[in-house]
Every structure is written in structure tokens, then in C-alpha cells.
Amino acid sequence: MSLQELDRSIVHDGGSVSAKADEYLRRSGTAAGGWLSRYGLLIAVLALWQAASTAGWINPAVFPSVGAILSALWTGISGGALLDDIAVSLQRSGTAFAGAVVLAIPLGLLMGQVRSIENALDPVLQLFRQTSALALYPVFILLLGLGEASKVFVIFWATLFPLLLSTISGVKEVDSKLIEMARVYGASRLTVFRRVVLPGAVPSIFVGLRLSATTALLLLIASEMIGANKGIGFQVMNAQYNFQIPLMFAAIFILAGLGLLSNYALVFAQRRLCRWSDASN
Template identity: 40%
Template sequence: MDSHLKKYGQLIISLSGVVAVWWLVSGLGLVNQNLFPTPPQVLAAAVELYRDGVLISDLQISLKRAAIGFTIGATLGVLVGLLTARVFAVSLLLEPFLTLLRPIPAIALVPIAIVWFGIGEGSKYFVIAYTVFLAVWLNTHAGASSVASTYIRAARSLGANRFREFFEVVVPAAAPHIVVGLRLGAALAFLSLVAAELSGASSGIGFRLQDARQFIQTDRMFVGLIQLGILGALLDSVFVLISRRLVHWESA
């Protein structure tokens, strides 16, 4: 309980300090407020967007896109990661190809995603799922391929078949790495979400950022950035809580 209170206290102090410095710098006119708005200006922009019904609708749309893309990418990433780590034929076939894909950023895939899937939701799901998949696959593969051989030998000596060995030894041993991959994938889902919404979208947080940029409405741009930051932090906290319950043996 004390550790949680300490963590929340540190968060409040950190955020308060950042807002105070932000307010001081912009409020004293050290920078152009048209380029770097004050906290009250950003709050007023958020209230205006909320009253227009844009703030909540964009949030809902972006959350749906991120959730669907993350679910697709994470599911495939875990499955393929386990297979490439433990099945030689699959590793031989897919690992070199996936290694080549890793350096390609999500934003570079936006044009071809639009060509393949159109400007609808399919292209956005594809870009998000692609980014999440690679992050989750890499961590899952690393965890499943580094399972201690003593665990495998112990399971086999106790008469475990391949099925039980995989699900009762390999998967639990790789679980901490999988959780790390999921946390990273969740953060990357929001990064690729913005990339996907910057082109071929008429709604969502990324679209609103692009729309505000065209009219140099930096206060609205800050609202979108703060939304993304809060969403990412909340989602990461959820994964931390889930991992502590599901992968309890790692912290024991």
C-alpha cells in the first residue's frame, strides 16, 4: 500500500512540476503562445472539442482502431513467436523474412496499406497490427528460444509429451518476455495509430492532429498529444497489473 502511495505521489509531483514549468515558460512570453500555448489555453481547447462532440468521438474511434489492430497483431505475434522459437522448419522459413521487416517503420507502409485495403478501416488495422506483431513476435521468440534446457530435460524425464512440454514448460518460461512484448506492442499501437490516421482518415486523434496542424491550432494539437500520453500510460498500467497476476512466479 505504501509503495502505491509513494508511486502516486511521485507521479503527482512530476506532473505538477512539468505543468508549472510549462505554464511559466509560455505564460511569461518566453516563447510565442501561438506555437507553445499555455495550460489554460489547452484546457479551453479541450473543453471546446468536448462541447463540439469531437473529443469523445475521436477518442472512441481511435481506441477501437488501436484495440482491433493490437488484438490481431498481438495474437499473431505470440503464435508465430512460439513457433519460430520451437519449430525449426518454421524458424527457417519465417525468421529471416521477419528480421528484414523489422526496420521498416509503420508510416512507410501507410501508402501501400491504402492501395491494398483502401482508405477505410482495413488499412488502419493493417498498419497497427503490423507494428504490434513485430514487437510481440521478437519478444516472444526471444523468450521461448531461451528456455533453460534443464527445464526441458526435467519435463521429459517426468514423462511429459511434446504437448505438455510446450504448454506447461515453454509457454510459462517465456511468459515474462511475452508480457514485455505486449506492453511494448501496446505503446507502439498508439504510435502506428497516429501514422495510420494522418493519411486517409476523417476522424480519430491522429486526424485531429493533422487537421489542427493545417490551421496552426497548437492548443488542439496539445490536446491530442496529451490524450495519447494518458491512454498509453493507462494501458501500460493495466498490463503491469495483469502481468503481476498472470506471471506471479516471476516476481516471487
């Protein structure tokens, strides 16, 4: 039980039943208010879009009504076509993201700890980081062909660097006074790493994971616009070519949803793992 919870339970135990009911109403009232202030504008924009499209203030051929988009979304999903696209896209970005995690976190931990390794790799890293992954995509296609490999690799490439750099800075920003404290108690280098450096770097690693997950979806679309015949990114382009504008928006909505979902999943994991950190709140 945290101290705040302790305080709250003291307040509760002291109050009468009606005070508790008031408290409950007040809190659900603020919860509804909070929800409205958070999502009210979004709902208003969607409502305005719907109204503008049906009333003909904007060209419905370019901006179909929200209803038409939702129905295209439903047709695509219930028919299974969009589900296939989602699966293919998730596989591409997921593979690339997993590869980046497997390489960047151990390498970042090592680079943050061992100065000579960092010094040796840093110039290369800075050069690669400053080169747009999209500019390198043609190179990857030349090397790996127009198939899955070049798509996955370009996403991997772009997701690698934010995660690597956050991991390195996470390790380096661990308070040296805490490391000295552990040493005074006789901790070996390995113990210091395991019990002080690693947990201390976790919040920063999560920042990197969230950046990388966003980048993975961003690059997914770009990679699927060239030489793909499946995937959400392909579907956005393809629907536009075929003038299936509601389907195009449906695919864009799915992308936004995937982005939100992956971010929420990471935020959730971060809250579980770094309850102690201010960054997780």
C-alpha cells in the same frame, strides 16, 4: 501469504500500539516522499509552462497556457467531439493490436518450438522487420485503398513483429534443464509445452505486448495523418492547420494518456500473471 508478509506481520504482532502508529506515519511519510520524487519534476514542468505562457516569456499563440489546453480538452470531451475521435482511434489500434496478438502469439510459440519452421520463416521475418512500416504504408494504400483497411493494416504490421520476436525468444529462453526435469517425470511433449514452456514464456510475451501497444499508438497517429477525417491523430493535424493550438495540445495530451493507460493495464495484468518473475517487479 508470502514470506515477506509473514515477516511483516511478525514485526507488527511484536510491536505496541504506538509503535504501530509510528510505523504507519513513517510509511505514509515515505509514500508521500516517493510520490513527490516520482511526479515532482512533471508537476514543476507543467507549472513552469503555465507561468511562462501567462507571463509572455514564450509565445502563447504557439505554447498556450496549461489552463487553455485543459479548457479545450474539457470542451472537446463534454461536447463529444473528442470522444468520437478517441473511439475511432481506439477501434483502429485495438483491432490491429488484437489481430497481431491472435497471429503473433500462436505463431511465435510454434516458431520457438519447431526449429525447421523458425529456420524457414526467419529470413523473411528479418527482412520485414527491418523495413519501416511507414515506408510500406503507401504500398498498403495502393493495395487496400485509403479507407480503414490500410490504416488498420499498417498498425497491425508494425505491432506484429515486436510481439512475434518476444514470443519466440521467450519460448527459446525457457531453461532446458526444467524441460529435462519434466521429461524425467514422464511428461509428454504436449505436457512439457503446456506446463513448462508456456508459463516460462509469459514474462517475455508481456514485454512484447507492451512494446506492441506502444507501437500501435505510434503508428495510429501516422496513419491518421493521411486520408483520415476522424481520430486523435487526425485531430492533432487538423487543429494545427486551423490554428486551434490549445485543441492540438489537448489531442496530444489524450494520446499520452492513452499510452500510459494501456501500459498500466498491461503492467497490471503482468503483475497478476507473473508474480513469480523478477521482470514483473
